[in-house]
Amino acid sequence: MVQFSEEKLAKVKELIERYPEGKQKSALLPLLHLAQDSFGGWLSSDTMDYVASLLSIEPIEVYEVATFYSMYNTKPIGKYMFEVCQTGPCMLNGSDNIIEYISKTLGIKPGETTADGLFTLKTVECLGACGYAPLMQLGKHYREHLTKEKVDEIIAECSNTAAANN
């Protein structure tokens, strides 16, 4: 059973109040972000049904939104997701080589997760940071000007953090 903490429920209330009265559905995108961050980095159907109940809308209204936007994960992902931009300007600056290198280093193809559940590799379209290409999104932040050496460092950093937390 998914359930927000009291603190997060207060945040839900604050988010809903940002929109006109009776238009609480407007808080759906922010609520899905909150839910994804709170419940393991992805949106299960239980999670989506729970969000629907918080907004007094039909579950289908949540499913159709969750599947439209690329940042909502409707399947479980690894602890660290490398979202590497592959569009035009990044491609001109060698993003294909970076994707290939990550793929080889981690032994996974784009869209896959490592067996230990630590890493997911995903290719994404334009992240809006073309001057700092090639780059990836990792959690809340961008990692820019990627090189093979930088990728190695990021993988080591994530592995070490995960090991330290275990």
Place this chain on the structure above:
Amino acid sequence: MGRKLLLEKAHVPGIRSYEVYRREGGYASVEKALKTMSPEAIVEEVKKSGLRGRGGAGFPAGLKWSFIAKPEGVPRHLVCNADESEPGTFKDRYLMEFIPHLLIEGLIVSSYALGSHATYIYIRGEYAWITDILEQAINEAKANGFLGKNILGTGFDCEIYVHRGAGAYICGEETALIESLEGKRGNPRIKPPFPAIKGAWGRPTVVNNVETLASVVPIINLGGEEYATIGVGKSTGTKLISACGNINKPGVYEIDMTISVEEFLYSDEYCGGIPNGKKLKACIPGGSSVPILPANLLLKTAKGETRYMNYESLSDGGFASGSMMGSGGFIVLDEDQCIVRNTYSLARFYRHESCGQCSPCREGTGWMEKLLYRLEKGEGKSSDIDLLWDIQSKIEGNTICPLGDAAAWPVAAAIRHFRDEFEWHVTHAAEAQTSNFGLAHYADPIHVPTV
């Protein structure tokens, strides 16, 4: 060194905080506007300034504001479009990240002009850390009496909320953005009714780009007439250009629109030229959806005149030999780049981002991606090039929103100017996998295509 109106103070240490921003003269336009001007007078100043929408379409901002309906008893809304997603464009991020209070200041003045008491910033979901920066700036502005109830004792109430998207280029289109703000899929609406009549929650709504709204600050401080003296012709004020691709100094530059493309590309003040002594092959001067130009048509127009970094000059020659200012995303391709591969990459982007509502766009973008993939891999046929041309021509103008056009134009321009490179990928399929078509005649002084 051109005049800077937006980024002049962006690198003052601590400018992200309210204290430093205020000490540097920030929020003066709010005091001037709310205490000494009527909302109508502000709209007039923005009209006089000649400010054109900085998101890509270049529509006069003051005129757009004047369209807002004012039915009795119905709230109105201003929505700031921070869904920056056009490949090659990263200027709004820069402004919001380095000098967030400038946007908040512009939003307060603009909200007052339009009568919006609840204003929303729709920011692309990936800019998660910038959401925090903006919310911090909003809280600081509120703590200092510039937001909330009875701002500066003038009786004007206004709140600003940040609404984070979740990864969808289409939400940069204003009606898709409104749908998304309402908690729905980003499917653009049929216009009319325009948002100025029926926008968010059926209420009159104005949607403007980040840079457009930030520009309201210097317009109020200087006065519309003085603002209009900067720049040239209908390209008034300053413009943020985000430069990327094969250049020495990628980044965001504020230009006054009198400099030439050549100066912008080669001078050390801006892009600093092309790395490793390579030659210029082509450039997409205004974000990925505007027509790509070969080197010879980028620096000079078809008539042989110098091309400048402004709305009129960049579009000189129409689509036959010109391009567009667009969103100011300046993408440079050096002699080692493959036009077919670049076009494929962009086609993949548009296929991914099509919302799927209109069949010409939904089906057409998929077909274009597949054909370009085939050509790029050396598996294409000569007739594929004609088929590509045919498909793009049937998408353009046949969709609810401009995404269809945005997907069609890059393909059309690539074939128009670089058809021989596409042909070469068919006739020299194996060679195309290991080597590059190179510059051919694209760097010749003048080559005017006939299409």
